Amino acid sequence: xxxxxxxxxxxxxxxxxxxxxxxxxxxxxxxxxxxxxxxxxxxxxxxxxxxxxxxxxxxxxxxxxxxxxxxxxxxxxxxxxxxxxxxxxxxxxxxxxxxxxxxxxxxxxxxxxxxxxxxxxxxxxxxxxxxxxxxxxxxxxxxxxxxxxxxxxxxxxxxxxxxxxxxxxxxxxxxxxxxxxxxxxxxxxxxxxxxxxxxxxxxxxxxxxxxxxxxxxxxxxxxxxxxxxxxxxxxxxxxxxxxxxxxxxxxxxxxxxxxxxxxxxxxxxxxxxxxxxxxxxxxxxxxxxxxxxxxxxxxxxxxxxxxxxxxxxxxxxxxxxxxxxxxxxxxxxxxxxxxxxxxxxxxxxxxxxxxxxxxxxxxxxxxxxxxx
Amino acid sequence: xxxxxxxxxxxxxxxxxxxxxxxxxxxxxxxxxxxxxxxxxxxxxxxxxxxxxxxxxxxxxxxxxxxxxxxxxxxxxxxxxxxxxxxxxxxxxxxxxxxxxxxxxxxxxxxxxxxxxxxxxxxxxxxxxxxxxxxxxxxxxxxxxxxxxxxxxxxxxxxxxxxxxxxxxxxxxxxxxxxxxxxxxxxxxxxxxxxxxxxxxxxxxxxxxxxxxxxxxxxxxxxxxxxxxxxxxxxxxxxxxxxxxxxxxxxxxxxxxxxxxxxxxxxxxxxxxxxxxxxxxxxxxxxxxxxxxxxxxxxxxxxxxxxxxxxxxxxxxxxxxxxxxxxxxxxxxxxxxxxxxxxxxxxxxxxxxxxxxxxxxxxxxxxxxxxxxxxxxxxxxxxxxxxxxxxxxxxxxxxxxxxxxxxxxxxxxxxxxxxxxxxxxxxxxxxxxxxxxxxxxxxxxxx
Ligand code: FES
Ligand code: FES
Ligand SMILES: [Fe+2]
Numbered sequence: 001x002x003x004x005x006x007x008x009x010x011x012x013x014x015x016x017x018x019x020x021x022x023x024x025x026x027x028x029x030x031x032x033x034x035x036x037x038x039x040x041x042x043x044x045x046x047x048x049x050x051x052x053x054x055x056x057x058x059x060x061x062x063x064x065x066x067x068x069x070x071x072x073x074x075x076x077x078x079x080x081x082x083x084x085x086x087x088x089x090x091x092x093x094x095x096x097x098x099x100x101x102x103x104x105x106x107x108x109x110x111x112x113x114x115x116x117x118x119x120x121x122x123x124x125x126x127x128x129x130x131x132x133x134x135x136x137x138x139x140x141x142x143x144x145x146x147x148x149x150x151x152x153x154x155x156x157x158x159x160x161x162x163x164x165x166x167x168x169x170x171x172x173x174x175x176x177x178x179x180x181x182x183x184x185x186x187x188x189x190x191x192x193x194x195x196x197x198x199x200x201x202x203x204x205x206x207x208x209x210x211x212x213x214x215x216x217x218x219x220x221x222x223x224x225x226x227x228x229x230x231x232x233x234x235x236x237x238x239x240x241x242x243x244x245x246x247x248x249x250x251x252x253x254x255x256x257x258x259x260x261x262x263x264x265x266x267x268x269x270x271x272x273x274x275x276x277x278x279x280x281x282x283x284x285x286x287x288x289x290x291x292x293x294x295x296x297x298x299x300x301x302x303x304x305x306x307x308x309x310x311x312x313x314x315x316x317x318x319x320x321x322x323x324x325x326x327x328x329x330x331x332x333x334x335x336x337x338x339x340x341x342x343x344x345x346x347x348x349x350x351x352x353x354x355x356x357x358x359x360x361x362x363x364x365x366x367x368x369x370x371x372x
Numbered sequence: 373x374x375x376x377x378x379x380x381x382x383x384x385x386x387x388x389x390x391x392x393x394x395x396x397x398x399x400x401x402x403x404x405x406x407x408x409x410x411x412x413x414x415x416x417x418x419x420x421x422x423x424x425x426x427x428x429x430x431x432x433x434x435x436x437x438x439x440x441x442x443x444x445x446x447x448x449x450x451x452x453x454x455x456x457x458x459x460x461x462x463x464x465x466x467x468x469x470x471x472x473x474x475x476x477x478x479x480x481x482x483x484x485x486x487x488x489x490x491x492x493x494x495x496x497x498x499x500x501x502x503x504x505x506x507x508x509x510x511x512x513x514x515x516x517x518x519x520x521x522x523x524x525x526x527x528x529x530x531x532x533x534x535x536x537x538x539x540x541x542x543x544x545x546x547x548x549x550x551x552x553x554x555x556x557x558x559x560x561x562x563x564x565x566x567x568x569x570x571x572x573x574x575x576x577x578x579x580x581x582x583x584x585x586x587x588x589x590x591x592x593x594x595x596x597x598x599x600x601x602x603x604x605x606x607x608x609x610x611x612x613x614x615x616x617x618x619x620x621x622x623x624x625x626x627x628x629x630x631x632x633x634x635x636x637x638x639x640x641x642x643x644x645x646x647x648x649x650x651x652x653x654x655x656x657x658x659x660x661x662x663x664x665x666x667x668x669x670x671x672x673x674x675x676x677x678x679x680x681x682x683x684x685x686x687x688x689x690x691x692x693x694x695x696x697x698x699x700x701x702x703x704x705x706x707x708x709x710x711x712x713x714x715x716x717x718x719x720x721x722x723x724x725x726x727x728x729x730x731x732x733x734x735x736x737x738x739x740x741x742x743x744x745x746x747x748x749x750x751x752x753x754x755x756x757x758x759x760x761x762x763x764x765x766x767x768x769x770x771x772x773x774x775x776x777x778x779x780x781x782x783x784x785x786x787x788x789x790x791x792x793x794x795x796x797x798x799x800x801x802x803x804x805x806x807x808x809x810x811x812x813x814x815x816x817x818x819x
Contacts, residue, residue: 224628224636225628225629228628228640228643232643232644232646232647233643233644233647233648234640234643234644235640235641235643235644236644236647236648257633257636257637258636258637258639258640259636259637259640260640312634312637319610319611320634321611321632321634323632323633323634329611
């Protein structure tokens with residue numbers, strides 16, 4: 001485990017710590033969080049502690065109607081409390097495991113569990129400035145990371161504010177959470193306390209009012225504008241995203257649009273109670289090599305991606321305007337290879353015959369070499 | 373003053389045929405056969421959010437009106453203090469039929485005097501700039517002190533009272549090293565307010581204690597309003613200014629929802645750089661918030677400290693400082709650009725390492741002087757602390773490109789076929805300029 005985690009055990013923690021658990025967990029506490037979200041806190045056999053990185057998950061196996069069902073749940077608690085790992089579960093009407101946990105599990109009961117698993121963690125990708133983007137129960141790993149940072153700061157005794165492990169500089173957390181209504185905001189009081197304490201800049205976006213509360217904050221979905229409003233310096237931040245597939249896809253689209261460094265964007269997605277990872281952005285699966293001869297850059301281009309977009313992701317700025325094959329601004333010379341060009345009047349046949357094409361509306365049919 | 377690299381460059385990119393017509397010919401084309409356009413009618417029928425009608429850019433009558441209603445009434449930026457660093461240093465500024473001497477008097481004060489001899493009216497100083505002991509009219513040698521007092525007028529009767537024949541004073545104000553003049557007898561009073569508010573932004577650069585590294589006069593083949601309008605938007609920057617957009621974010625003036633997808637990466641960099649800049653400014657007590665009051669007041673202005681792309685220090689290709697010596701007490705180069713714009717004739721960029729000022733002076737309905745002046749630390753040594761070509765490259769190229777856009781537009785709006793088009797939302801500052809201008813015309817026309 002990382003440095004960060006090795007410093008955590010407090011003196012009162014039991015003798016035994018493990019970072020590889022496979023056995024029975026005893027439920028020791030059940031805490032309602034919202035009308036359909038509940039936290040379940042467990043104890044390991046013999047009072048042992050579980051070493052985990054914030055953001056990691058456990059695989060929980062329960063028997064429902066005589067059938068063994070296995071699901072992944074992110075640990076929501078802080079690694080600073082290794083003896084009390086907690087998962088936070090949203091009740092899903094079609095989810096037998098979450099329904100069972102909500103309806104059947106009582107304090108004192110046991111479940112089989114294994115873990116921790118996963119690399120989606122600030123421990124794996126340490127950074128001083130982070131942006132947490134969550135929707136619905138996707139908040140759990142991010143809350144674990146936030147709690148870890150808070151507790152780390154307390155352990156390190158850095159005085160006011162959070163302090164990065166050994167960095168000496170304050171940590172800078174921007175936390176954006178999207179919920180359906182104010183009633184669905186998971187960990188609302190804690191988020192508000194973090195904001196009030198200056199430990200994180202928190203933005204909560206609700207789609208609708210709840211019957212009891214007219215939402216006063218930003219509304220709707222996480223648009224690019226809302227993202228910029230919450231974190232104008234998003235390019236400066238390590239981004240951790242967790243939520244339902246549509247949310248993940250929207251965030252991925254925003255980050256691509258602003259050319260954020262993919263290496264600094266981390267994502268985790270569990271389809272609620274199904275345990276399946278979210279599908280990645282639709283790509284064709286085939287890719288070709290595109291060489292920009294003058295720039296001396298060669299990149300892989302998916303067969304479903306335009307040459308212009310590929311150039312942009314390679315950091316090359318080809319002139320462009322309409323991006324739809326109309327204006328001809330992007331007109332370039334194709335030195336070799338074939339493209340599928342869906343132009344709209346921006347180029348004449350005469351020019352095509354001369355080897356020109358419009359990268360904005362062309363996808364590669366094979367390897368390409370371009371005079372750019 | 374030290375080296376003053378003064379070049380007078382005529383915009384060479386223009387096809388002479390349409391733009392070199394005399395103003396009279398241009399007006400004949402633009403105006404209906406039955407006579408010149410009535411300015412009041414033109415003002416009244418301008419469609420909000422739309423470009424002005426052709427005669428505003430081509431008619432010599434409207435040009436004369438512009439001088440009377442705008443250039444002779446408002447505060448006009450004409451020079452910087454380092455241009456007249458020593459007592460006796462002067463520049464002469466032509467505004468329509470006016471000529472004004474802007475000089476530093478023997479007490480070190482900046483003065484502005486009408487360049488009209490009190491004897492029979494000869495121009496007193498004929499050069500564009502220079503240095504004098506006293507001001508001697510070359511015709512009959514009436515001699516004035518640098519503060520305008522008449523010192524000597526030969527062969528006058530004994531009762532002649534020299535005190536009555538000083539050079540006529542022109543209102544002058546300096547703020548942060550910038551020199552503004554106003555030809556009106558009662559200048560707009562809101563200048564004091566504007567000066568108080570912009571001074572804290574400008575002061576840290578200590579422009580008054582810089583030196584002029586270079587000055588370029590570019591004569592653009594277009595109406596002064598086209599020059600200013602072109603400067604007030606960045607719709608054209610992405611395609612038009614490859615050197616500028618290395619560091620100038622091309623989403624300037626755009627609302628987020630109007631930013632095309634391809635410019636989003638630049639906009640994201642802009643926002644991030646803005647956060648860094650705000651922090652750097654706050655740590656140093658440098659004001660950076662936008663103030664934008666472009667219309668509804670005489671001294672319309674806009675000021676803001678904004679980030680630059682790349683290294684974020686200066687207008688160079690990579691954004692790194694072009695001069696090693698920083699201005700004033702500034703301790704880091706990465707302070708973006710403090711940019712200001714004043715109606716009707718100027719814009720400014722103050723960086724940590726140098727200041728560029730731009731003064732727009734109308735010459736004729738279709739010709740405009742754009743004077744660009746680069747200032748560096750007084751002790752900076754050319755070739756050692758800075759390279760002149762490197763320092764001036766970006767704005768020299770950008771000005772040439774803009775001159776070309778202006779000339780093309782002048783040619784186009786001179787065509788009888790020209791119909792004013794709508795501004796896009798990113799051109800709101802162009803709309804504001806035009807609105808401000810029409811407000812001034814309405815004031816002048818008394819309605
Ligand atoms: S960008 Fe317009 S045709 Fe390619
Ligand atoms: S006109 Fe100046 S001295 Fe006569
Ligand atoms: Fe321009």
